[in-house]
Amino acid sequence: MAATEQRRHRLERMRLYLITGDQGGEVETARIVEAALEGGASVIQLRKKAMPKGEQYAIALALRRLTQLHDALLIINDHPDIAIAADADGVHLGQDDLPPSVVRQLPGFHGRLIGRSTHSLDQARAAMAEGADYIAVGPVFPTPTKAGRPAVGTDLVSAVDDIADRPFVAVGGIDHDNAPAVVQAGARAIAVVRAVYDAPDPAEAARRLHELIVTRLVARR
Secondary structure, eight states, rough: OOOHHHHHHHHHOOOOEEEOOOOOOOOHHHHHHHHHHTTOOOOOEOTTTOOHHHHHHHHHHHHHHHHHHTTTTHHHHHHHHHHHTTTEEEEEETTTTTHHHHHHHHTTTTTTEEEEEEHHHHHHHHHHHHTTTTEEESSSSSOOOTTTEEEEEEEHHHHHHHOOSEEEEEOOOOOTTTTHHHHHHHOEEEEEEEEHHTTTHHHHHHHHHHHHHHHHHHHHH
């Protein structure tokens, strides 16, 4: 199976998607990510908004090794150059970042995945038209990770589920308590930061959340 097909197959299977918090250098980030992978996370996004790109690259190399060991995907937030340099599986773009069509043409990016943040049904439609491989929908609930951005609620999750022809992940303020409502609304995958990255026991937090998602999906059938 070609690398691109393998990556898309893993996307189809994703249930728990971990986004790293801003705190922590290479050792701390790798420790938390390894624990999350052991707990069931199958997609890791390196997101360090305030960190110099050189430091992010060093962390990306460490996370690349860990994700390969666990047959998981590594996505880099915002920076396709880091994704290419670290041989990550793809990049996650916000609404203010380069268009997916431009990123696809960058030398060395061929075969990698593109995710796109969306905050409305129109943006979700546009992301699919632009060729994003997966869509992030949110923030579902208020979150300090996206301070000042209004929550979209579970109604948007349901609306995107009705039109999505590719994987999507619900994100924003989701934890073990409110995750059932998000899955019930139509999400097959959930992205978290604080619920796992900041947990006292990231492996156990990931395990509990992954089990909850899978159990709820079975019950939803």
